[in-house]
Amino acid sequence: MGNADYVYPSTNEYRQCAHPVAVPPPQPFFKSFKNSLKETFFPDDPLRQFKNKTPSRKFFLGLQYFLPILEWGPRYTFQFLKSDLISGITIASLAIPQGISYAKLANLPPILGLYSSFIPPLIYAMMGSSRDLAVGTVAVASLLIGSMLGDEVNATENPALYLHLAFTATFFAGLLQASLGLLRLGFIVDFLSHATIVGFMGGAATVVILQQLKGILGLQHFTQSTDIISVLRSVFSQIHEWRWESGVLGAIFLFFLLLSRYFSKKRPKFFWISAMAPLTTVILGSLLVYLTHAEKHGVDVIGNLKKGLNPPSFGDFVFTSPYFTTAVKTGMITGIIALAEGIAVGRSFAMFKNYNIDGNKEMVAIGTMNIVGSCFSCYLTTGPFSRSAVNFNAGCKTAMSNVVMAIAVMFTLLFLTPLFHYTPLVVLSAIIISAMLGLIDYEAAIHLWKVDKFDFVVCMGAYIGVVFASVEVGLVIAVAISVLRLLLFVARPKTFILGNLPNSTIYRSVEQYPTTNDVPGILILQIDAPIYFANSSYLRERISRWIDEEEDKLKSTGETSLQYVIFNMSAVGNIDTSGISMLEEVKKITDRRGLKLVLANPGAEVMKKLNKSKFIETIGKEWIYLTVGEAVEACNYKLHTCKPDATTEDSQPWNNV
Incomplete structure (x- = not known):
């Protein structure tokens, strides 16, 4: 570096060019503290719309704030209905097989997957601020519920207690989610960084895929652990139990699902092929088993599904020790994960359509639908990416597409559940594997390595923790590394x-x-x-x-x-x-x-x-x-x-x- 040549100003010139540095006027402590709290918890100033309004108008605006359907409902048109009808039917074709599959992943009765695709979407349609979010069960939350509750109660030996704990965990998850929104604490979710979510989702998807080897290979006994070592040991210690009939069916259906997704990705206007593929596999698999009587030759099927709408479950909550703590812990962890996924998905699609969603409103909406859902035989729901992407591509205009989906599920619950009797479990495993492969975002991990090595370490810490230890350990590792990085930025x-x-x-x-x-x-x-x-x-x-x-x-x-x-x-x-x-x-x-x-x-x-x-x-x-x-x-x-x-x-x- 060289030395600069300067021309030094005269006294008068310098007086003209210098500017004073002002000291802000003194401000009372409580006023300053109030402003800081307002900026932290109310940066969007939600009360500004209530200023200079009559009491009746304030009441109606308050209802609109908590029930956005009152805002867009009066402007709803027949053109919107046609678009929402098509997208609602499309996502229903995906929601039905996914709901059944994810319920099995959580070690819950398959019918709960359908129950959870009926009540919660109706609640969200009234309270949600996203036009594109398609509500339903998700694989990662299902895996978490299955692993965390499974450590305390065996779903096979004590199914009633396990089911009641799942409802209780869902209730507390919803309570946490709604509380975060009402108390304007949505910024807490921001501690789950993008790198953390990429690694966590990838690790959870890997574990879910490995666990589906039970269904693909037709195994009757399988480990309750989620780490890769335990899963592989369980698979290869039972080689003599592998069933080739189930394996062949699983490979065929998985190939069909992956092929349809690949085709839809290459030709986006044919997105409906990928969306209809899971239901198609369920229909084809059920017909194949029914015609060949494969259930008598080693192919496990779902069996009888109870007809009828959601029975009440608010009397089944478990508030007694020693299981109360387990239910609360499960609800808190799964609630945060589901909330982060739902808000991230909603914001992503809102950005494409150039509109804003209120994160705190979303928390209240998601929390309320889980609280209400837990009272009517539903387990944890949020806005899964795959279903929301189909909803977006199908051209949905409003949250009414969730209502259409819920009506389709209601029709299924009332009249069509007997048709799922011969659905082979291997089909459900193939559907889960196909969906989970989309969550392993290796391109995002490569991008993190190129841009920020520390973010890559956070991502891999989450992935390795989930795959080699447990889902909870992976999440703790990722958050701990992220917080450590934040502290390093502050301290150094x-x-x-x-x-x-x-x-x-x-x-x-x-x-x-x-x-x-x-x-x-x-x-x-x-x-x-x-x-x-x-x-x-x-x-x-x-x-x-x-x-x-x-x-x-x-x-x-x-x-x-x-x-x-x-x-x-x-x-x-x-x-x-x-x-x-x-x-x-x-x-x-x-x-x-x-x-x-x-x-x-x-x-x-x-x-x-x-x-x-x-x-x-x-x-x-x-x-x-x-x-x-x-x-x-x-x-x-x-x-x-x-x-x-x-x-x-x-x-x-x-x-x-």
């Missing part, structure tokens, strides 16, 4: 030296812009984070090292000795008392070395606290500048025009604070 913020871009008054990092020029006698540092107790000690030591290294460099080159240290504080959004103490210590260090500490562009919150702590008086108002450029000009003016014993007005720095 970036600091770097700034240089002057040639022929400009712009100052940028010398690492990013190697062509920048040194400013003789001046060290310009930028702190790229708020200054808190967690990083104040590190910053004090790092700044001291920057000063030592700069002085050593100047001594070795014989250049002008260091005179000024400028802090660019444009990125310091806030500072606490530990940070102010750090600045005071740095001020003492620079004073002992005969250097002058200068601040550039401190923000309003920082200036307010520096003023209250009297640090501005300590450093001197004249050494705080609006920009780095003005600070450098002031220091250069002082270096080249002022004498040490000067007492005239022209010898003073010209920053009128």
Whole structure:
């Protein structure tokens, strides 16, 4: 880096170009605290629409807020109905076989998958703010319920207790979800980063696929554990139990499902082929078993499904020990995962159609449908990506497509459930495997590796934890790594030296812009984070090292000795008392070395606290500048025009604070 050539302004010129740095007017503590809470919990200011309205209008707007159907319902048209009718029937053809399959994955009676595709979609259609989300059961939540409840109660030996615990866990999941929305705590879900979700979903999908080897191979006894070691040991220790009839059927149906999905992906206008494929496999598989009597030759079937709508289950909740804790823990974990998936899916499709969804409204809607669903024999539901993608591609216009789907499921429950008697379990396994392959997003993992290695570590930590330990362990590992990264960002913020871009008054990092020029006698540092107790000690030591290294460099080159240290504080959004103490210590260090500490562009919150702590008086108002450029000009003016014993007005720095 070279040295810049400067033209130093005269006193009058400098007076004209310098700008004062303002201290914000004092604000009462409670008002400031109220504003902070408002920005944290109510950034969208939901109450603004109620201002200057009559009581009756406020009441109606309040109903619209919690029941968005009252907002779009009056504007609903016949054209919308035609689109929603087509998309609703399409997603129903996917929801019926998936619902049955995912219920088996959770070790629950298959009929619960249909129950869970009837009541919750009706609730969401009234309360949800997404036009594209298709409500139903999901594989990952089903796996979590099956593994966590299965550790305490055997679904085969004690099916009634297991079923009641599933309803109880769903109730507490909904209670948590709705509470997060009502208390405006949706930002908690943001701690599940994109990298965490990619790894977690990929790991869960891998485990689910491996567990379906039980159905594909027709095994009667299988491990309750979800880790890959236990699953593979269970598979290969029963080689003599493998049934080739089931394996052949499974391979054929899986090939058909993958082929239809591949074709629909290549030709998006034929999306309905992939959407109809699961129901088609169920029909073909049932016919094949019925005509060949394959159930007598080693092919397991679903058996009888009870006709009729959802029976009430609010009297089946378990609130007694020792199972109450298990139900609460299962509900909390599955509720957070389902909430993160549902909101992420809803936001993704809202972005494509250029409209916004309210995250807190979604939490209340998803939570309410799970609370109500748990009272009517439903287990955990959310907005699965595969079903929502079909809904989106089918051209849905509003949440009415969920109502159409629910009506189709209701018709199935009332009249068609006997037709599923001969549905082979191997078909359900093939449907699950086909759906899960889409959740292993290896392209996203490769992208994480290219862009951010730490995010890739988070992703792989979640994946390895899920696959080799358990779903809960994988989630804990991923969140722990993410929080560790966040703490590292706070505790070890970036600091770097700034240089002057040639022929400009712009100052940028010398690492990013190697062509920048040194400013003789001046060290310009930028702190790229708020200054808190967690990083104040590190910053004090790092700044001291920057000063030592700069002085050593100047001594070795014989250049002008260091005179000024400028802090660019444009990125310091806030500072606490530990940070102010750090600045005071740095001020003492620079004073002992005969250097002058200068601040550039401190923000309003920082200036307010520096003023209250009297640090501005300590450093001197004249050494705080609006920009780095003005600070450098002031220091250069002082270096080249002022004498040490000067007492005239022209010898003073010209920053009128």
